[in-house]
Amino acid sequence: MPAELNAEQRKALEDEIKVMGDEIRKLKTEKADPAVIKERVNKMLEKKKELGGGEEKPGKFVLKTGKGTRDYGPAQSALRNSVLQNVVETFNKYGAETIDTPVFELRDVLMGKYGEEGGKLVYDLQDQGGELLSLRYDLTVPFARYLAMNKITNITRYQIAKVYRRDQPVMSRGRYREFYQCDFDIAGQYDLMLPEAECLGIVNELLTKLEIGEFFINLNHRLILEGMFAVSGISPKDFKTICSSVDKLDKTPWAEVEEEMIKEKFLTKEQTSKLGELVRFRELNSNLNNLELLEKMSALPELGQNEKFKKGAEELKVLIGYLEVDGVTTVRYEPSLARGLDYYTGAIYEAVAPKALEGTAAEKAEDTAGQPVGVGSVAAGGRYDGLVNMFDSKLKVPCCGVSFGIERLFAIMEARQKSAVRTTQTEVYVASAQKNMVIERKKLLRTLRAAGIKSEMPLKANPKLLTQFQYAEERRIPLVVLIGERELQEGIVKLRNVVSREEKDVPLDSLVSTIRDTLAAL
């Protein structure tokens, strides 16, 4: 048991620990030697022990949520639910089922996928004498584990749930440690590009429905990237690192990307020149459509002969043909799209909505890197045929899917909305003009609720009339039923339209039908 600390000592110790924590995070960001980081963490834990845990007096809580997390209040919840309703409706329209998995997985299951690298960002549960568990990092690994565990070779499912990453949170950029993911995946042995067309159809339909403004879906193929790299003389072992440079082209000029590849990744000027012509093929041929671009690249002497490129290009041509039939016109073939390739095995795609925040208060927002918040993907996916296999070497389950950047979509919808989503669905507020009418209000409320009308009344015996009207206005409840003693004796109530403030007398026995008609006409 550590010695009791006085407030001053405690504060000093807390400050010291905070500095140590900041230092550790800095080391982690700089990818310092793990042994050094570990030593620092141990030192900090020692200090924390000195601080002790049990001394704080009850009532002295720090009233906050965990770092990088936040509550959704009623307004945010209502907005989120209205977006998710659109999302789920679209998934249902395309025939998807849904599943739910636990928030934590056995640590081994997660580590198999992310390895040491990704593991750093995983929240581990404390070993309290049972299994080693970690919070899920995404929804893909739980999905693959679910398929492998149940030997499922065939399912089209969506899952909407929170995932957890011990990342450096950047709230302004919408990067939290707890956030929703929203995944749609088609697992199963199907024919070429038919599942991909469904995924892109869903992206197109949902983004259209959400009215986020103009958007594009960039499309590429792993084999096309591999082919372009091969004819540029880039070694397959550099695939991942060069992909990460190439993928910056949507935000960074070619000259900078090229410099990075030469200075940091040791490509020759000859290699980057060759690669630059290929990955910028759309940019350099902006007058061509998707099929024309593929045709023209296929006609290049070296690239056109590369087996990988040929296969990738043939597959994309089939997909582009299907998308035309489906009426999906927002897809652009973009040879510089190069993300998620530790993972994807075929077609890859990513939706961007560069003007989603145009004209909104959030338009000028920048992230910590000085990039406009608005530029960023709102959905991304592709084909990944190897993942389930990792959990069960005998099980071959080809998969393709798409993950919506649902938190970014929430932010876009929030910025674009003209008026806030209502936080309740109340249709009628039962108010009274005089005192002592609680029983009469309750009787009326019972009648309305029995008729399926969403209704409330003030939970006070003698509420003020003005307060009741204000409540209805603030909550945007469309109708108020106002009861008064004399009117009740005559068998009537007043029905008030909250927006227009018009009132009319309605006989009690036709109140329900009058309310229904009025609501229907609003």
Place this chain on the structure above:
Amino acid sequence: MPAELNAEQRKALEDEIKVMGDEIRKLKTEKADPAVIKERVNKMLEKKKELGGGEEKPGKFVLKTGKGTRDYGPAQSALRNSVLQNVVETFNKYGAETIDTPVFELRDVLMGKYGEEGGKLVYDLQDQGGELLSLRYDLTVPFARYLAMNKITNITRYQIAKVYRRDQPVMSRGRYREFYQCDFDIAGQYDLMLPEAECLGIVNELLTKLEIGEFFINLNHRLILEGMFAVSGISPKDFKTICSSVDKLDKTPWAEVEEEMIKEKFLTKEQTSKLGELVRFRELNSNLNNLELLEKMSALPELGQNEKFKKGAEELKVLIGYLEVDGVTTVRYEPSLARGLDYYTGAIYEAVAPKALEGTAAEKAEDTAGQPVGVGSVAAGGRYDGLVNMFDSKLKVPCCGVSFGIERLFAIMEARQKSAVRTTQTEVYVASAQKNMVIERKKLLRTLRAAGIKSEMPLKANPKLLTQFQYAEERRIPLVVLIGERELQEGIVKLRNVVSREEKDVPLDSLVSTIRDTLAAL
């Protein structure tokens, strides 16, 4: 780094750790000396270190979910969503908002409420160099923290989310370590018993809507219990422990409960006799209704004079009067209801559905204590005026609420359902009779989806007709549109009713309207 183990050594070590783990759990169940448990845990952790973590080969995962957790597959998810839809509709009908809070809270926030005792069942996150966090144990503490943190004194909200308890899981009894809770609470300064009446109205309406069979809502009041205990000569310091005995009366005969109170809790026979007459007042006066019971108890010479009892009884009479106006007839005043009283400050209530599983396959199921699974509460709640105060001593926010046993309701609905809930909402399946019709199917699918009709097609170039019909039958998709080359040339398709297997020719240009009419008539 531990020495590399061979498979045999590893297996032996794993077995040893398992035995140690079982022993620790046993000690915990027996509430052994924490120091002893701690020592055992440390020993086990040492052994685990010997085992090491990184040696297992990839692909050698244990494919399971964490202990006490499980996946919800499509069928369970569909059932759950259909139950939750009813729940949310009811909450909306009563004017509730919704909020969402992070899955973990600062450990101090949780520990303030549960203290050492409850803390044992809390999942802690590992200290990875940041704040100390724990998974939420219920939704009430996050709600109180949310109110205190945002200084909210007035909200009617529901929250549906998973909570986490490191309890000994009993799957057969539906007791998991990860499970949904579903809470509705009214926070704010309102008039006597009006919020309680809303809560009981919601319980009554929702359980009626779910058709779980006959149910009752038992009702009691903390002050009535305190009054009964006082006139029985029981010391206030024994309140909690005697409540836990009294509360067993719904499942255990009086004689056994009395014996427990005498032998284990050291009451005298005189005390228990007096208490028995009072807590069994409903049982001993089964011909009386709620108000009559309260009147008769109030007329008892000693009890009727007890200030606490008088106040509790007066309050319940007001509530019972309101419930009569509201048409809530399922509430019974039950003086032996005595749960949650470390927490509740006024009225308490609990809904039971003793016959919910009657006639179902699950009827005879018993839990590990030999109790029928069917006996158990499906909703419980009450008034708790002190909780928010605990987080902010200056903030007085009276609350009352109800928590639905939503996992039990899922289980009841699952046992009672005549046929499984559909896992998709697909209305039309677009099939083809001949080969090479994928483009034609896609064109038709596009038309249907554009018209808002939920539809799918096989993602194969050349699916077999029989396979397509089987798929539609298994998935209970109501309609199949069957296209054939010759028919298409004539501008018609076949529309097949999957249940009746009737087919009729429909011109393409009236297909959408015919489908809409057919679906509407199903």
